[in-house]
Amino acid sequence: MRGLVYTRYELLRTFRNRRFYLFSFGFPLVFFWLLAAPQHNKIISHTGLTYAAYYMVSLASFGTMASMIATGARIAGERQVGWTRQLRISPLSVRAYFRAKVLTGYAMAILSLLLLYISGALLGVSLPAGRWLAMTGLIAVGLLPFAGLGVFIGHLVNTDSVGPLMGGLISILAFLGGTWFPITSGFLHSFGQFLPSWWLVQARNVALDGQGWDARGWVTVAAWTAIFAAGAAWAYRRDTGRV
Amino acid sequence: MTSPAPVQAEGGIRLEGLTKTFSGPQGPIHAVRGIDLSIAAGETAAMLGPNGAGKSTTIDMMLGLAKPDSGTVSVFGRPPHDAVNDGLVGAMLQTGQLIRDLSVRELVTMMAGLYPDPMGVDDALALTGLKDITGQRTQKLSGGQTQRVRLAVAIVCNPDLLILDEPTVALDVEGRREFWSIMRDFASRGKTVLFATHYLEEADANADRVILMAHGRIVADGPTTEIKARVGRRTLRATLPGVDPAKLAELPGVASADRHGDAVILTCSDSDQTIRALLERYPEAKDIEIVGAGLEAAFLELTGEPDIDESAVVVQ
Numbered sequence: 247m248r249g250l251v252y253t254r255y256e257l258l259r260t261f262r263n264r265r266f267y268l269f270s271f272g273f274p275l276v277f278f279w280l281l282a283a284p285q286h287n288k289i290i291s292h293t294g295l296t297y298a299a300y301y302m303v304s305l306a307s308f309g310t311m312a313s314m315i316a317t318g319a320r321i322a323g324e325r326q327v328g329w330t331r332q333l334r335i336s337p338l339s340v341r342a343y344f345r346a347k348v349l350t351g352y353a354m355a356i357l358s359l360l361l362l363y364i365s366g367a368l369l370g371v372s373l374p375a376g377r378w379l380a381m382t383g384l385i386a387v388g389l390l391p392f393a394g395l396g397v398f399i400g401h402l403v404n405t406d407s408v409g410p411l412m413g414g415l416i417s418i419l420a421f422l423g424g425t426w427f428p429i430t431s432g433f434l435h436s437f438g439q440f441l442p443s444w445w446l447v448q449a450r451n452v453a454l455d456g457q458g459w460d461a462r463g464w465v466t467v468a469a470w471t472a473i474f475a476a477g478a479a480w481a482y483r484r485d486t487g488r489v
Numbered sequence: 490m491t492s493p494a495p496v497q498a499e500g501g502i503r504l505e506g507l508t509k510t511f512s513g514p515q516g517p518i519h520a521v522r523g524i525d526l527s528i529a530a531g532e533t534a535a536m537l538g539p540n541g542a543g544k545s546t547t548i549d550m551m552l553g554l555a556k557p558d559s560g561t562v563s564v565f566g567r568p569p570h571d572a573v574n575d576g577l578v579g580a581m582l583q584t585g586q587l588i589r590d591l592s593v594r595e596l597v598t599m600m601a602g603l604y605p606d607p608m609g610v611d612d613a614l615a616l617t618g619l620k621d622i623t624g625q626r627t628q629k630l631s632g633g634q635t636q637r638v639r640l641a642v643a644i645v646c647n648p649d650l651l652i653l654d655e656p657t658v659a660l661d662v663e664g665r666r667e668f669w670s671i672m673r674d675f676a677s678r679g680k681t682v683l684f685a686t687h688y689l690e691e692a693d694a695n696a697d698r699v700i701l702m703a704h705g706r707i708v709a710d711g712p713t714t715e716i717k718a719r720v721g722r723r724t725l726r727a728t729l730p731g732v733d734p735a736k737l738a739e740l741p742g743v744a745s746a747d748r749h750g751d752a753v754i755l756t757c758s759d760s761d762q763t764i765r766a767l768l769e770r771y772p773e774a775k776d777i778e779i780v781g782a783g784l785e786a787a788f789l790e791l792t793g794e795p796d797i798d799e800s801a802v803v804v805q
Contacts, residue, residue: 251602255595262590328585332642335552335582336603337574487555 249342256346257353266316269416270358274309278302278365286369292430294454302366303381303450304425309358310385311443312416314351314392321347321400322408325485334486344478347400348393355389373453381452384459388446388467394474401481419443442470500566501681502528502551502650507560508705509546520546522705524560528683530649533676535692536685537716538702544685545583547702548654551683552580564650572650576604579648581639583655583685589628593619593638596627601645608647617641617671633664637671644675651675653684657691669695689781693717723760727767728776729753740766 260266278301286298293300324330333343359382373381395415403411420426422434423443429435438444445463452458459467509521521543528534536544549555551562553569564572572578587596597614601607614620617637622630630638636656644651653672657665673695676682686692692699692713699716701709709716722744729737730751738746742759757763760779767774 251599255591255599258595259588259590324588327588328582329588331554331582332585334554335573335578335580336600336646337576337605338603 249338249345252338252342253346253349256350260320260350260354263320266313266319266354269312269412270309270316270354271361273312274305274358275361275365277308278305278362281305282366282369290428292428293450295450296371298366298369299371299453300428300450302362302369302371303385303453304447306359306362306385307388307423307443307446307449308416308420308425309362310355310389311392311419311446312412313354313358314389315396315399315412315416316354317347317351317393317396318398318400318403319405319408319412320350321397322403322405325401326405330486340482344397347397351393351396352386352389355385359385371453377452377456380456380458381449384449384452385446388442388449391442391467391470391474394471394478397478398474398481401478401485423447440466442467500563501530501532502526502565502683503561503563504547504551505561505563507547507550507562508558509543509550509555510558519705521550521557524705524707526700526707526710528681530565530681531679532698533682533696534684534698534700535696535713536683536700536702537687537689537692538685539687541704542702543705544702545654546705548580548582548652548683548685551652552578576606576646577648578650578652579643579646580652581636581643581654581656583658585639587627587630587635587638587642589626591627592624593627593630593641594623596638597641597645600642604646606647607645610645613641613645616644616674618667632659633661633667636660636664636668640668640671648680650681650683653682655685655687658687665691689717718758723757724780725755725757725760725763725767726776726778726780727753727755727774729771729774732771737767740770742766 282297282301284297286296288297289295290297290300321330363378399408399411399415419441420443422429422438422441424438424447425443429438439462445459445467448459448463504524504526507521507524508519511518511520524543524547536547538544546555550557551564551569553562553573562569565577567575569578591599594610594614597619598610601610601613607613614623617640619634619637619641622634625634627635627638636659640653640656643653651672656672657668660668669691672682672684682696684691684696696713699709699711699713700707701716709719728751732753734746734748734753737743737753737755740746740755740763742757742762744756744758746756747754755763755767757779764777764779767777
């Protein structure tokens, strides 16, 4: 009950702060239209997907990933002004606090995803309802590691470094994950498959054949979720002196 | 921490054998070196001392924000964490601003929503004089308004114990006056209040009791008047040729008198009485100057050693 009140205002605050709109909404939308619109019905080689379908999911991955990591910037900001300490002397439980942060990240991500889906549909991406849902589900699961990553960096770094760190992480993870162009062979291909962003982008395969990840995808996402969740717990304890 | 205690709002606050040491770049910092203290329910107590005296660390331990190395804290018969969860404690920490992108009312409503038995949001806003700015965004408030919103956040849970850690440091004279008048209003509802301050005047005007801290210890503890007499000395300087210092020492409120050439220097326990008597008997006295002796001097007297951070000690 109490956690709900907190979550409600957390959402309100987040959507009022337009600073995060750029990475979560603006950037992915602009690049989607720039990259996909000129030849939206053409098939990208090696993928079997049209430009519209490929970049719809790629840039949705970018936007949703940015939405989740932006949690880190919000936490770092609250730590800097001493608000985290104020919350710690309230009955709000640590669990409810984290839940609100993660839910807020997902709310941003869902909005980002919807904007890209609508843009994709406008450029001719047409899927059976079941595949839209399956793709959305896969992206939601693929975002779990980034939920942990957001909380982790939020309690690890200060507000001065959180911006560059977020920007750098998002850029590298998006590039190696195959957001900008298909990575089909070589070192980048082998290496990329160990990254959580790779599997987020791979959710696009649902559009092609209705198939999601293979076992390797699920294991990779689960492993990164565990790693970042442990990192988040460690950083929180270190930050607050709680053991 | 301690074993579960019966749920009752009596017993006030008890600190026993509290110590806390931090590791610093130049070795360990003994922030709190053994504090025993009890504050009765309904009391308004001031913790007075310079920076580094251990006030904030003690407060952190009372709130459960820091874990004592040894000793126990009991707030109305329970450990700090339980007291916080039961909504018995509200606090304004020393450092802290507000989170942005909410209105004053929204922020206070959000905080009220976290507690089991809060006071009405309107009550909290009225009590803290925020009625006219409930719709303002928190990032657009003045310093005085921000502190009053922080106070509203601290009291909206309707706590039995209110803790304020140097709440008026950044405020101007008018802001201070407003702030303390709100605090006294709240205290008059039978609440227990503990505040930390650098300023003797604030302790004097707003507390029944002063707990004087230095070097992580309590060096004096008593009714405000008593502490004031011990630390509240002022120096009166005047140009007054040809008067025997021994006669000046007999003036009311004078602790000692001294002469340097034409200038006389009187150390006063009550400079108000002294100045009245001085001007009555020696109307020719001129260039009169009264300054607070400073807490440094008082600390030196009480602890026998100079304090770490003298610059931070001010008697208004």
